[in-house]
Amino acid sequence: MDIELARTFLEIVRCGSFIAAAEQLCVTQTTVTARVKNLEVQLNCALFVRNRAGASLTVHGEHFIHYAHQLLQTWEAARNALPFPEQLQVRVRLAAETSLWNPLLKDWFMQLAKQHRGYAVDVSVHDTHTLQAKLESGELDAALMHQPHYWPGLQVEQLLEEKLVQVQSVVQAEPYIYVDWGALFRQQHDAVLPEHAHSALRCNFGPLALHTMLQEGGRGYFRTRVIEPHLAQGTLQRVPHAPEFSWPVYMVYAKSQSSEALQDALAVLKNLMREDANWLQTQEHLLS
Numbered sequence: 001m002d003i004e005l006a007r008t009f010l011e012i013v014r015c016g017s018f019i020a021a022a023e024q025l026c027v028t029q030t031t032v033t034a035r036v037k038n039l040e041v042q043l044n045c046a047l048f049v050r051n052r053a054g055a056s057l058t059v060h061g062e063h064f065i066h067y068a069h070q071l072l073q074t075w076e077a078a079r080n081a082l083p084f085p086e087q088l089q090v091r092v093r094l095a096a097e098t099s100l101w102n103p104l105l106k107d108w109f110m111q112l113a114k115q116h117r118g119y120a121v122d123v124s125v126h127d128t129h130t131l132q133a134k135l136e137s138g139e140l141d142a143a144l145m146h147q148p149h150y151w152p153g154l155q156v157e158q159l160l161e162e163k164l165v166q167v168q169s170v171v172q173a174e175p176y177i178y179v180d181w182g183a184l185f186r187q188q189h190d191a192v193l194p195e196h197a198h199s200a201l202r203c204n205f206g207p208l209a210l211h212t213m214l215q216e217g218g219r220g221y222f223r224t225r226v227i228e229p230h231l232a233q234g235t236l237q238r239v240p241h242a243p244e245f246s247w248p249v250y251m252v253y254a255k256s257q258s259s260e261a262l263q264d265a266l267a268v269l270k271n272l273m274r275e276d277a278n279w280l281q282t283q284e285h286l287l288s
Helices: 003-015 018-025 029-043 059-081 098-115 128-137 183-192 206-216 224-233 260-275 278-287
Strands: 048-051 054-057 091-097 120-126 142-145 154-169 177-179 201-203 219-223 236-238 245-254
Touching: 003 018, 003 029, 003 054, 003 059, 018 029, 018 054, 054 059, 059 128, 091 098, 091 128, 091 260, 098 120, 098 142, 098 260, 120 128, 128 142, 128 245, 142 260, 154 206, 154 224, 154 260, 177 206, 177 219, 183 245, 201 206, 206 219, 206 224, 219 224, 224 236, 245 260
Parallel strands: 091 120, 091 142, 177 201
Antiparallel strands: 048 054, 142 245, 154 219, 154 236, 154 245
16 A cells, blocks of 8 residues: 555644645645545545545544554654665664663663674664554564563563662752652652652653752652762762662563574673673662
8 A cells, every 4th residue: 555645644634634734745635635535445434524624534534543653653664674784684673761771772782883793783762652562563673671561472581670769969959850760660659759749840851850950959869870970979969768769671572583683682781781890889889
C-alpha cells in the first residue's frame, strides 16, 4: 500500500478536514479526496463522513488510526535502517531511557566505537513507553530500562541496583524539587513523603533539576553515581535521615533477535561495568 495513503489519512484526522489536510500536505484537495477513496476501496469500508464542519471518523476509521500509525512507524524504521555500509552485514540497534544515557549508554556507545566492532551500531534515547513499543515491534534489539514490562519472548537481565538519595545544596536547602523518576518512584516517594507529593517545582529530567539546584539551591532525589562528585566537592550534602529508594537498571532484549552481534555488544557493556570499579565504589561510599 502507498504509505502516503496512511499519511494523508492521519493528517485529515489531525486537521479535521480534507481542505486543511491538503494545505498541510501541500497537495490539492482533489488529491486528498482521491487518496482517501483509494484507501477506502482497499480496506473495503468508509473511513470518513464529510459534512460542513469538516470530516469525522466512522467506526472503521477509528479502528484504522492504530494501524495507520503502525504503518508509518514501520516505514520510518525501515528508512532509518536501510541502507547501511555493505561491509557491515549486521546492524545492532541499542537504546536507553533518558535518565540512563549518561553514563551507561554514553560509555557503552563510546566503547563500541573505540573497538570498531564488525557491525553497524545505532543508538537512541526514548521514554519508557516508546522503548517498550519499539522492543515489542522489533525496531530495537536491546534497551536499558529501569522498569521493564515482561512479555513472552523477552529476556530481562538486571545489570545493577543504584540508589536514589536525597541531597541538598550546602548554600540553600530550599525549595524541594520533585524529580520524577517514574511510576515506581512516585508510588514509593509519595507514600513516605506525602508532604512533598505536590511540590511546586517538578521536573522529569534529572540533569535539569540538578543544574537548577546547583545554581539556585534546593534539594531533591538524585542517582548516587551522578551526585557523588558534587558530594566530594562539597557543593552538595546528604539530607540526614531521608529515606532512600532502590533504582535498578535492566537490560531488555527479545530472544528471537539475539544475534551474535547483539551478544557481543552486551558482552562489551558487561565488561565495561566490571572494569569500571567506580560503579561499586560509588555505592559503597555513599551508603556507608
